[in-house]
Amino acid sequence: MPITRRRWHPAASAAAGAAVLVLTGSCAVLSTSVREDDVPDTVSTAITGEPVTLRLAYTDDPPTQALVDGFTRRHPNVTVDLERTQFSDYVKTVKLAMSSDDPPDIAQYNTGAMNSLVPAGLILNLDKHAAAYGWEDKFPSSATDPLRTDQDAERFGSGSLYAVPGSLSVLGVFYNKDILADAGVEEPPRTLGAFEDALERVHAEGTTPVGNGALEVGGFQIWNALLNVTGDEQDYRDWVYGAPGATIETGAAEESAATLTRWVESGYLSEGANATSDIDAQADFAAGGSAFLITGNWAAAPLAEEMGEDVGFFLMPGPEGTVPVASGSSVAYAVSSQSEHPDVAAAFLDYLGSPEAARIQAESGFMPVDPEAAEGQGGVMGEINAGFARVIEEEGLVPFPDYATPGMLDQLTPGVQGLVAGVTTEEEFLRTLQEEWEGDHG
Amino acid sequence: MGDPAVTGARAPGAGRRGPRRNGPGGRRGGRGWLFLLPAVAVYLAFTVYPAVSTLQFAFLEWDGVAPPAWAGFDNFVRVAAEPVLGRAVLNALVLIVFFTVLPILLGLLMTALLAGGVRRGTAFYRVVFFLPQVLPLVVVGTTWRWMYSEDGMVNQALGLVGLDHLTRAWLGDEGFALAALGAVGTWIMSGLCMMLFMSGAQRVDPALHEAAAIDGAGPARRFLSVTLPALRREMSIAGVITTIAALASFDLVFVTTNGGPAGATDVPGLLVYRLAFNEGDIGAAGALAVVLTVLVVVFVGGIRLLAREDA
Numbered sequence: 001m002p003i004t005r006r007r008w009h010p011a012a013s014a015a016a017g018a019a020v021l022v023l024t025g026s027c028a029v030l031s032t033s034v035r036e037d038d039v040p041d042t043v044s045t046a047i048t049g050e051p052v053t054l055r056l057a058y059t060d061d062p063p064t065q066a067l068v069d070g071f072t073r074r075h076p077n078v079t080v081d082l083e084r085t086q087f088s089d090y091v092k093t094v095k096l097a098m099s100s101d102d103p104p105d106i107a108q109y110n111t112g113a114m115n116s117l118v119p120a121g122l123i124l125n126l127d128k129h130a131a132a133y134g135w136e137d138k139f140p141s142s143a144t145d146p147l148r149t150d151q152d153a154e155r156f157g158s159g160s161l162y163a164v165p166g167s168l169s170v171l172g173v174f175y176n177k178d179i180l181a182d183a184g185v186e187e188p189p190r191t192l193g194a195f196e197d198a199l200e201r202v203h204a205e206g207t208t209p210v211g212n213g214a215l216e217v218g219g220f221q222i223w224n225a226l227l228n229v230t231g232d233e234q235d236y237r238d239w240v241y242g243a244p245g246a247t248i249e250t251g252a253a254e255e256s257a258a259t260l261t262r263w264v265e266s267g268y269l270s271e272g273a274n275a276t277s278d279i280d281a282q283a284d285f286a287a288g289g290s291a292f293l294i295t296g297n298w299a300a301a302p303l304a305e306e307m308g309e310d311v312g313f314f315l316m317p318g319p320e321g322t323v324p325v326a327s328g329s330s331v332a333y334a335v336s337s338q339s340e341h342p343d344v345a346a347a348f349l350d351y352l353g354s355p356e357a358a359r360i361q362a363e364s365g366f367m368p369v370d371p372e373a374a375e376g377q378g379g380v381m382g383e384i385n386a387g388f389a390r391v392i393e394e395e396g397l398v399p400f401p402d403y404a405t406p407g408m409l410d411q412l413t414p415g416v417q418g419l420v421a422g423v424t425t426e427e428e429f430l431r432t433l434q435e436e437w438e439g440d441h442g
Numbered sequence: 443m444g445d446p447a448v449t450g451a452r453a454p455g456a457g458r459r460g461p462r463r464n465g466p467g468g469r470r471g472g473r474g475w476l477f478l479l480p481a482v483a484v485y486l487a488f489t490v491y492p493a494v495s496t497l498q499f500a501f502l503e504w505d506g507v508a509p510p511a512w513a514g515f516d517n518f519v520r521v522a523a524e525p526v527l528g529r530a531v532l533n534a535l536v537l538i539v540f541f542t543v544l545p546i547l548l549g550l551l552m553t554a555l556l557a558g559g560v561r562r563g564t565a566f567y568r569v570v571f572f573l574p575q576v577l578p579l580v581v582v583g584t585t586w587r588w589m590y591s592e593d594g595m596v597n598q599a600l601g602l603v604g605l606d607h608l609t610r611a612w613l614g615d616e617g618f619a620l621a622a623l624g625a626v627g628t629w630i631m632s633g634l635c636m637m638l639f640m641s642g643a644q645r646v647d648p649a650l651h652e653a654a655a656i657d658g659a660g661p662a663r664r665f666l667s668v669t670l671p672a673l674r675r676e677m678s679i680a681g682v683i684t685t686i687a688a689l690a691s692f693d694l695v696f697v698t699t700n701g702g703p704a705g706a707t708d709v710p711g712l713l714v715y716r717l718a719f720n721e722g723d724i725g726a727a728g729a730l731a732v733v734l735t736v737l738v739v740v741f742v743g744g745i746r747l748l749a750r751e752d753a
Contacts, residue, residue, distance in 0.1 A: 092719055099507045116507035116722055215614075215702060272592035272611025274703035275619075280591075407721040418704035421616045 036121035038337040043128040047347045053079045054345060057097055058108035059090040060331045062364030063167045070360050071351045078344060080106075098122050098336060105339040106348065109147060109163035109332035111156075112406045118153040118162055124335040126161040129346040135164065138353035139369055142397035143168055143330055146241075154441065156403070157241030164349040165330035166357070167366035169296045170388045170397065171225050172315045172326060174303060174380070179207055179291040188314040191321050192229065199268045202291040210263065211290030213281035214273040217402075217409075219416035221327075222263075222294050224401055226256035228325045229318035233398060240404045242441040248401075249430045257419060257426040264420050274417045286311075296328070297384045301365035304380050311380050315387040324394040326387075327401075331366070401433075405440035408433070493735075499728030506724050517729035527730070530708040531737070533620055534689050537709070538741075540624025541631050541688035546680055548628065549635025550673075554665045556636075557643040568640065572633040579630075583697035586626045587613060590698075613699050619706045623698060630694075631687065635680045642676035643669050678749030682742050689738050710734045 058064045061084060068080045083104060085093045091112045098107055098117050117123050130136065135144070147163040149156045173195075175188060183202045189195035199209040212218045227236065231252030238246040263269055270276065270290060278295070285293040286306040293299070294316070303311045315326050333352070335345040351357055358373030365381070368374050371389035374381070391397050402409040411432050418424025500517055504510030521527065552571055556564050574582065589595045590612040597609040612622040646669060654664045692711030695701065701708040710730060718727035 095506055095722075112720065112722065116505040120508045122507070215700065270592070272614045275587065275591060275611045275614030275699065277587075405721075407716070410716050410720055413700070414702055414704045417702045421614075421703045423616055423704055 035119070036337050038118075038121040038123060038125045040124065040128060040342050043132050043346070044343045045129075045132050045347070045350070047075065047078075047344050048341075049077055051077050051079070052341050052344050053081060054106060054339075054341060054348070055081045055083060055104040056106040056108075056333075057083045057085065057094055057104040058333075059085055059087045059110075060108060063331060063361050063366055064108070066360045066364055067166055067352065067357055068348075070356060071348050074351065074356075075344075075347070080348075103336040103338050105336055105341060105345045106333050107336065109330075109334045111146075111403050114149070114162065114334070115153045115406055118149060119151065122337055123162050124337045124339065124342055124345075126164065126335065126346070126349070129343075129349070130161050133346070133350045135161070135350070135353065138350075139165060140392045140395070140397070142392065142395045143328075143369065146329070146399045146403065147332055155242045156399075157237060157243075163332040163334040164352055165332040165369055166352040167361040167364070168328055168330045168369060168388070168392075168397070169298055170315075170326050170328040170367060170384070170391060171221060171228070171294070171296050171400075172313055172384065172387060173225070174285065174293045174295065174299065175312050175314070176285070176288060176291050176307070177310050177312055179205075179288065183207070183291070188312060189317055191317050192226075192319045195317055196263075199263065199292070200266070203266065203268060208270045208290040209268040210292045210294065211270050211276075211281045211285040212273040212294070213276045213278035214269075214413075214417055214420050215276055216278045216413065218276075218278045218281055218295065219273065219420060220401065220412040221296075223256050223260050223416060223419075224327050225294055225316040226259050227253055227401075228327055228398060229316050229323040230256055233325050233396065237398055239437065240399045240401060242404065242437075244441075246437075246441075248433050248437065249427075253430055254426045257429055260416070261419050261422075261426065264422070269420065274420050297367060297388070298365075300380055300384055309379065313380050313383040313387065315391070322390075323396075324390045325396040325398060326391050327399065328367075328388075328391070328397045329400055329403075404433075405436055407440070408436055411436045496728045496731050499724050500732045502725045502728070504724045505722040506718075507722075510725075513725055517725040518733070521726055521729045521733060524713070524730075526705055526708055527710070527713065529705060530710045530713055533707060534691065534709050536620055537624055537627060537688040537691060538685055540621070541627040541691070542681055542684040544628045545631035545635045545684055546677060548632040549639050549680065550670070552632070552636040553639040553643055553669070553673075554661075557640055557669065568637070571636050574630045575633045575637075579693040580697050582626065582630065583694050587698045590622055614703055616703055616706050619699055619703060623695060623707055626694060626698070627688065627691070631684045634683070638676040638680050639673050642673045646672045674749060678745060681745045681749065685741050685745060686738055689741060690734065710737075 056064070056068065064084075065082065068082065072078055072080055083097075090108070091110055094107050094110055095113045095116060097104055098113070099120065099122055103122070114123065126135075143165045144161060145157050147165065148159045148161050150159040179202060180188075180198065183198070183205045185198045185201055189198050202209040210222070212222065231250060235246070235250060239248050270281070270284070273281075276284075281290075282293065282295065282299050282303070284290060286303055297313075300313070315322060315324075317323070333349060335342055335349070339345055353369055355370065355373060358368035358370040361368035362374035362377065362381075362385075367385065367388045371385060371392050374385040375389075376382075377385055402412055415424060415429040415432055419426070419429055501513055501515075502510040503513040503516070552567075556567055591597075592609075592611045596612060600606065600609050610618065613619050615622075650668050651664055654668050659667065690711055691709050692715065695707055695709050695712055696715070699707045701712050711734070714727050714730050714734065717723045717730060
């Protein structure tokens, strides 16, 4: 013991000294800067001819790489260095990168990260550029609304523009044409009643009607799709955007949850849905394991590749027929308020609305910002575009419910798992969502 | 986390220097510390610094970007009021059964079977039992998720022996998900326990076994009376390592169920992650991490106390 003690001494002093250093060092966090100015003094739509290098942080590819290539072909003096991060790490890394001393000029938009970055003044307010370029006419407003917020990032859907969409996604129903034909379903259902009828017929054939990945987002997207076509569009928007007094505890939301529970009880959902990931559900659907898959058009390209002509797509039908309302989101891009070349970055955003960019977006399997660019596509892509064009035309693109608060996803997924497992009631499910909402917006 | 402060306080009192310290030996000692410097630096940078930062964050209201504000004990109050926390802690305690109790029992069984003298194939079985410990948990988790799925290997095996009525999507079932997850933990940890116990069993003087055999003790008696008492230290170490793994479990749960279905497999580590990275509430995440650390220290302390040798 005495030996140990003698040897202890220098180590102890070293450790104590280091601990003091560490403490003073980590206190640096307490003295970070005050809010940055995010409104540019001057705005120009003409960009420099000098060589410029921009850095762009992103996670979704396609379409990012192809869009950047298109832009730099048009402006050969601009070089864009791409910094890609896996989606699961993107929220963390983009927050750190954009708040660092040397942030990327452009970053792919992410609601979770923007909740912190916009109030800190780190994201460029694009109102002046939007006016100079006339973006209001170039981009559908139902696609840009989710990218608008007030200075505190508390209320979305209105306020200043902080990002511009580079391609869009939309939630709908994929179906297996062979399975439907075998079950005697002649054509894709046009009403919710016809859809449930088709589910029953497929079920009677011994095939799983709806493949689902309730382990992740697949579960609540069924509820989401049902609510889109039965509930009030504006009520839902208000809730996601954080309008004062908004609530999700509505009759339509409860009815949509009840419909989902009824499907579970009738055996329409794959039995192990709660333990199935979205990608596994998609693979199972592609292999003919289920008749329907309710998900977004991001699944279109791989499904078309696997299933060819066997896969079709329709928007979730409403009780009375087609309702041109569907949840969707965009791969959008924001500009750092600390960028040395905000006008060049804005020129890239403007390029996203060009006919050439729309063609690139359509080719990479996304919905283009301008639906006309995808016209003439065949197969499932053509069917998605037909439905999507109507949604855009009627301004019916609404955000996903997890956009409501940063923690909403952690309520939606377990909540729907509870519905699927039969341990949560519809009222309890909606109450937990509303409690989470009140914690953030209340 | 408390370590630097404790050692720092002890330092002035520990200044008595033995006579040898003042001679060349002292200088040699100084040089010795120089060699330790890289390790100490790494330890400070990657263990002490993050731990101290976490403690600091626990008292801040901070979203990771905007200037933080002092929050006092607010975060701890909020974390305590979190409705899912109670269930998460309870789940972690249940996992101790699967991560600690069962693996130690199985490890002892495997040791009893493998350590009794040289047998053909011992090395083979040792490798097979230890293999789960070598595989990355993310791979293990994904593989088990498939094996537990509706038409995965577990259900196929049950079907083969006529137990079709038992088949279910194990990780998707409210009542079975936690136990199914725990079984993966048992599978991973048993090999580690066996490895520790084997090395302990090999330390036992063969003369003791011979003496017991001469006294008429069979293999079971010899294991219980000779080998088992010799394994006290290894069992304590195995208990500590596996209990920490159970209480601080994150990766396995994250890739298999992510807390589902409906919170049935929520664990505190998962809640820390969600608070910090999904909700951007660094303060509450830090507070919960501190609470979790205290919980681990209490349990580990308890195990060490129980397994203390009276010397």
